[in-house]
Amino acid sequence: MENQDQQVARQVHTCTTRLSVRGHRLARVLLHFRPIVMTSIAFILGVMPLIISGGAGAAARISLSITVFSGMIASTCLAVALVPVFYVEIEEFFNRRAKKQG
Template identity: 35%
Template sequence: VIFLLCLVFIYFLLSAQYESYILPLAVILSIPAGIFGVFVAIGLTGIQNNIYVQVALIMLIGLLAKNAILIVEFAVQRRRAGQPLVSSALEAAKSRLRPIIMTSLAFIVGLIPMMGATGPSAQGNHSISIGAAGGMISGVILGLFIIPVLFVLFQAVQEKFSKKSQEEVRSYHEEPTINHELYETV
């Protein structure tokens, strides 16, 4: 229930940000790639699905959504500037690759001390760190391919059914009109 509420909350925030009910799906549907990685990582290491793994899942939803937002927001800006749909998605993924890799790598390296923790809370630390690292690795690697595809898909749907989006794209391609009557009177 909590995971569903997290996703609904993110969806509403993104709907307000993008002024669209369709485009946030590109962000939301990229998150399962990271969730898949969590369960693969804990399965390979023999960790049970406990409360610590679930905390890692909630944390991961926010971090992977942030990465997807970076790509989608940049693609939206390029699209509004009149760039072709596929080109804007590919350029967004290429230009956001380095910042996403750097922040994700810093996050994973920060989890390494928790992976080697000993003592009374070691099992909780192992669960959070291994789950979050596995999810971040798979979410970033798969997300860099999934997010641009989802953006192209949902942006095309939005442009097909939204006159506002079509007019915005057309307005960037048209020449600005100049009122020559103003210049003749001077």
């Protein structure tokens, strides 16, 4: 029995020859989305006890943990959404430049 990741990997592999660079990269996003989000959620949930902590020095821990929490959410959104888009755009830029020169 295949799990979901194996099914997606098989579909991406079979479609690779028919897709453009943009389509291939966006298909790979589907493959990498779940591990990135699961790792980020585990980290964010690991910081949660620091956010709700009390006692001596809690103010310093809370301010630091809120910063880490917010930064991890922002970096996860950027990693999932913008990095593949920037990669495709840069790759297409260099492909167009190579066609103009050659």
